[in-house]
Amino acid sequence: MAGGLPKRILRETEKLLSEPVPGIDARPDENNARYFHVIVNGPKDTPFESGKFKMELFLPEDYPMTPPKLRFITKIYHPNIDQLGRICLDTLKDKWTPALTIRTVLLTVQGLLSAPNPDDPLANDVAAAWKANETKAIATARQWTRIYAQV
Amino acid sequence: MSDSDYEHDDEDKDNDDDEPDYLSDPDDEFFDQVEPVLKPPPGLMAKEPRGPMGYLDFKFTCIGPDELMSRMHDIVKQVNAIFELPPCTTRILLSHFNWDKERLLERFYDGNQEKLFKDAHIVNPFRQARVPVGNSTILSVDVICDICLMETSHKQLEGLECHHLFCIDCWRNYMRTRIEDSGNALAIPCPHGKCDILVNENIVYRVMQPFPDVIRRFQYLSAQTFVQQHKLMKWCPSPGCTFAVEANSTRGVPVMCNCGYRFCFSCSSPAHEPVSCKYFQLWVKKCEDDSETAHWIHANTKQCPKCKATIEKSGGCNHMVCRNVNCKADFCWVCLGPWEPHGSSWYNCNRYNNSNAKVARDGQAQHRQALERYLFYYNRYVNHMKSLKFEDKLYAQIEVKMRDMQKLGLAWIETQFLKQAVDSLCHCRNTLMYTYVFAFFLTKNNHSILFEDNQRDLEMATETLSEYLERDINSDSISDTKVKVQDKSTYCERRRQVLLDYVYEGYESDIWEFNMM
Numbered sequence: 001m002a003g004g005l006p007k008r009i010l011r012e013t014e015k016l017l018s019e020p021v022p023g024i025d026a027r028p029d030e031n032n033a034r035y036f037h038v039i040v041n042g043p044k045d046t047p048f049e050s051g052k053f054k055m056e057l058f059l060p061e062d063y064p065m066t067p068p069k070l071r072f073i074t075k076i077y078h079p080n081i082d083q084l085g086r087i088c089l090d091t092l093k094d095k096w097t098p099a100l101t102i103r104t105v106l107l108t109v110q111g112l113l114s115a116p117n118p119d120d121p122l123a124n125d126v127a128a129a130w131k132a133n134e135t136k137a138i139a140t141a142r143q144w145t146r147i148y149a150q151v
Numbered sequence: 152m153s154d155s156d157y158e159h160d161d162e163d164k165d166n167d168d169d170e171p172d173y174l175s176d177p178d179d180e181f182f183d184q185v186e187p188v189l190k191p192p193p194g195l196m197a198k199e200p201r202g203p204m205g206y207l208d209f210k211f212t213c214i215g216p217d218e219l220m221s222r223m224h225d226i227v228k229q230v231n232a233i234f235e236l237p238p239c240t241t242r243i244l245l246s247h248f249n250w251d252k253e254r255l256l257e258r259f260y261d262g263n264q265e266k267l268f269k270d271a272h273i274v275n276p277f278r279q280a281r282v283p284v285g286n287s288t289i290l291s292v293d294v295i296c297d298i299c300l301m302e303t304s305h306k307q308l309e310g311l312e313c314h315h316l317f318c319i320d321c322w323r324n325y326m327r328t329r330i331e332d333s334g335n336a337l338a339i340p341c342p343h344g345k346c347d348i349l350v351n352e353n354i355v356y357r358v359m360q361p362f363p364d365v366i367r368r369f370q371y372l373s374a375q376t377f378v379q380q381h382k383l384m385k386w387c388p389s390p391g392c393t394f395a396v397e398a399n400s401t402r403g404v405p406v407m408c409n410c411g412y413r414f415c416f417s418c419s420s421p422a423h424e425p426v427s428c429k430y431f432q433l434w435v436k437k438c439e440d441d442s443e444t445a446h447w448i449h450a451n452t453k454q455c456p457k458c459k460a461t462i463e464k465s466g467g468c469n470h471m472v473c474r475n476v477n478c479k480a481d482f483c484w485v486c487l488g489p490w491e492p493h494g495s496s497w498y499n500c501n502r503y504n505n506s507n508a509k510v511a512r513d514g515q516a517q518h519r520q521a522l523e524r525y526l527f528y529y530n531r532y533v534n535h536m537k538s539l540k541f542e543d544k545l546y547a548q549i550e551v552k553m554r555d556m557q558k559l560g561l562a563w564i565e566t567q568f569l570k571q572a573v574d575s576l577c578h579c580r581n582t583l584m585y586t587y588v589f590a591f592f593l594t595k596n597n598h599s600i601l602f603e604d605n606q607r608d609l610e611m612a613t614e615t616l617s618e619y620l621e622r623d624i625n626s627d628s629i630s631d632t633k634v635k636v637q638d639k640s641t642y643c644e645r646r647r648q649v650l651l652d653y654v655y656e657g658y659e660s661d662i663w664e665f666n667m668m
């Protein structure tokens with residue numbers, strides 16, 4: 001890793017900029033090439049639709065041996081995302097392998113917005129609410145999207 | 152751990168040079184072996200019967216941390232004598248079957264081998280390409296490693312039999328991360344995202360050869376996993392002890408570690424013979440809940456609702472008057488409300504109608520009976536437990552006596568009978584303690600009466616020995632003492648053995664009936 005950024009990160013960044021994931025804008029910080037500003041559009045036909053969710057993504061020193069660190073900055077009502085915006089995704093934990101990329105991670109996050117999984121919760125109270133009354137939870141999620149997820 | 156622990160002499164017979172096996176060329180001959188072995192060699196399947204093993208057949212050995220790896224390699228070798236697969240493949244297969252050789256052999260020859268390899272996350276060794284990793288015809292061409300995206304000479308690529316190749320630096324980083332973070336060295340998958348083939352020891356030794364610290368950690372984790380997976384092995388639960396115990400069956404029988412700790416081989420709790428693991432756990436829970444004792448207090452006493460003094464109900468009348476002379480509150484025993492509105496008769500208590508009253512009273516009587524029964528066994532159990540707690544003190548006293556005897560000219564070895572007697576005493580007390588748990592759950596029948604006779608005999612013998620060791624020993628001459636102590640402790644051991652044999656034979660012939668309580 002002579003002289004700064006590994007080639008893998010350079011190539012991934014290039015590709016993210018030239019062929020972005022549809023519905024996701026991810027660009028590196030001007031001063032730190034390992035820190036990405038991410039905006040995820042809420043997927044259609046979900047309570048997050050028309051929301052723009054800000055996230056931060058950081059590639060640790062030993063990336064890709066360890067997964068990127070990822071967090072929602074925008075408040076979001078979701079059973080797998082806690083109050084601090086941390087995400088419960090196995091790809092970001094034990095299922096991580098160095099063959100996965102920033103792109104795959106972002107796609108998984110998009111998938112999580114489309115299909116919340118209250119059975120594997122990070123935000124316990126949200127998950128409980130989601131299981132007890134899905135219609136009401138979806139309404140709350142929609143409300144939060146309207147209030148917080150507007151850029 | 153020495154390198155020789157890692158000799159896989161199935162691969163090359165002339166392995167006596169100093170070079171550890173994991174440094175050898177990756178192009179092992181096994182890649183050329185494509186003849187599938189589909190039929191078991193003659194005589195293999197005629198294995199010993201695997202029926203239930205008798206109590207007396209139970210055997211165990213204690214294995215030190217240094218012997219674990221060679222124990223693991225022994226099993227691999229035994230299986231490989233039949234399979235002729237690469238040892239690293241056999242090890243993953245064995246791990247998949249929790250080191251149950253017989254089950255692996257059965258599956259290997261009875262079932263669908265393709266599926267077996269798939270389930271164990273290894274590439275079918277009989278279907279492997281003849282071209283070994285790193286020996287391609289396109290040697291001169293540079294390729295791009297899929298992880299770091301750097302150009303690498305083809306020679307520098309490494310991979311498992313699934314042929315997902317990555318550069319050696321990426322492999323090193325990957326293994327270091329996985330081995331340092333993971334608790335299971337035998338479950339690291341190929342780094343390719345969609346491949347579940349497991350990393351084997353060969354590639355670890357080959358790739359990590361310049362990093363002995365990582366290799367050591369890998370070996371350590373392998374041994375940990377080995378003991379955890381092997382059904383007939385248990386770690387000694389004594390804090391800080393690094394020994395493991397291997398037995399020939401998973402029975403709930405006590406074993407003794409080299410460190411001196413006695414524990415149940417099946418549930419790893421402190422030794423609890425003769426009671427079975429199931430009823431031992433039930434008992435522990437019952438005592439922990441402490442609900443029984445709490446209930447006893449609850450059933451027999453109440454607090455004055457006004458001054459909180461404890462009131463015990465003695466007569467049958469529910470009109471209570473507090474005994475505290477400064478209080479003298481009138482209240483109802485049943486609802487603890489003031490007595491006044493109840494009028495002249497307790498039937499007026501609005502929470503207490505006639506039929507409920509009877510049920511409650513009967514229930515209370517029954518509960519009381521059950522409780523008394525429990526307390527009977529519990530008190531005796533606790534008694535022995537308390538006595539056992541004095542064992543340290545007794546060992547210290549005996550130590551002094553042994554030194555006194557040595558001053559009088561006895562050899563150290565000649566004084567050992569005293570320590571052995573205290574050992575016997577502790578074993579007997581421990582067994583006695585749990586006979587009360589056994590008896591608590593036992594349903595009365597002819598056999599239970601015989602058991603109780605045995606229990607009484609052991610109890611008497613044990614108390615005699617205990618008393619003698621604590622008191623009478625000073626009044627006798629040394630030669631008298633030795634004879635008496637040895638006689639008494641031999642007698643105790645014999646009573647203990649008689650009791651245990653009877654209980655365990657009873658387990659086998661199914662004569663005991665238990666009540667869950």
Ligand SMILES: [Zn+2]
Binds near residue numbers: 298299301318
């Ligand atoms: Zn690489």
Ligand SMILES: [Zn+2]
Binds near residue numbers: 311315
């Ligand atoms: Zn693979």
Ligand SMILES: [Zn+2]
Binds near residue numbers: 387388409411412
């Ligand atoms: Zn031990």
Ligand SMILES: [Zn+2]
Binds near residue numbers: 404416417
């Ligand atoms: Zn047990």
Ligand SMILES: [Zn+2]
Binds near residue numbers: 455473474475479480
């Ligand atoms: Zn009172």
Ligand SMILES: [Zn+2]
Binds near residue numbers: 469
């Ligand atoms: Zn009265």
Ligand SMILES: [Zn+2]
Binds near residue numbers: 485486500
């Ligand atoms: Zn009343």
